[in-house]
Amino acid sequence: MDSTIFAYIAGFLDGDGSIFFQLVKRKDYIYGYQIRCSIAFYQKTENRKILKWLKSKFGCGYIRHRKTGISDYTIVEPKEVLKILRIFKPYVILKKKHVDIGIRILEKLPFADNPGRFIKLCRLVDTYKNINYSKKRTNTSEIVRNYLSARNFNVPVETSS
């Protein structure tokens, strides 16, 4: 892909896409929560061709057609999301914060092998609540901290760094 295609897709993502990270309760996860990431593009189903074109460029993710007439193309695999965020970093304007914080989270995710490190990443995930103007978000780093404390994990004292 040449740089104008990267730039085009970055513009498309800024205009009509979303980058989000959230904490999802998972019984089978050691710390009880998963850090879930996704990059998604939305379009009216009539325009699904552009979603297929995007998928052909990325070579990953999946397309869904909803009954509401809206389709989306979504990538959730952390390695793929990290790769894509790095590619778009130089071109994205509106979602620059989303990209920068997303890269920080995903680069550190493989090393979040103790509760303290995991909660630090959860705090970075919290920032998406504000930058995405998300009001419905219920799982926060504070909830993860309480969950881990209640299960006698060694949770460090809260710091703002």
Next chain:
Amino acid sequence: MDSTIFAYIAGFLDGDGSIFFQLVKRKDYIYGYQIRCSIAFYQKTENRKILKWLKSKFGCGYIRHRKTGISDYTIVEPKEVLKILRIFKPYVILKKKHVDIGIRILEKLPFADNPGRFIKLCRLVDTYKNINYSKKRTNTSEIVRNYLSARNFNVPVETSS
């Protein structure tokens, strides 16, 4: 501007912008209707910085902040719209038809100096009804034709070309 900036803006326009042409009733116009064009970008007012950035790149148009929390950056001057459509033509994907038809209309507009030519352009404007999925459009080339016929303009017989 370098080509990645053009490509970025084309992607942004495809994702969240609009290109539209419409017929507007005008008492002071010789054929009773104006062919009005516009390119618009929409964003939550919180993100108005990107609209200002776009305006700085184009050097024309105006930004409005609505009470609904949505802002828009709009360009309506035909010469400016034509210039911008030509710049984005190589990069736009989703709105390729909007751009191509828009360029055809605006290139011919200065030469629409008889009712037949004007109605031909109005028919091109009609196509935006379908490509924009616009259901509310009331003024069509047929209405312009009837208006001109009723005023004894020499209106050519309808052809499909």
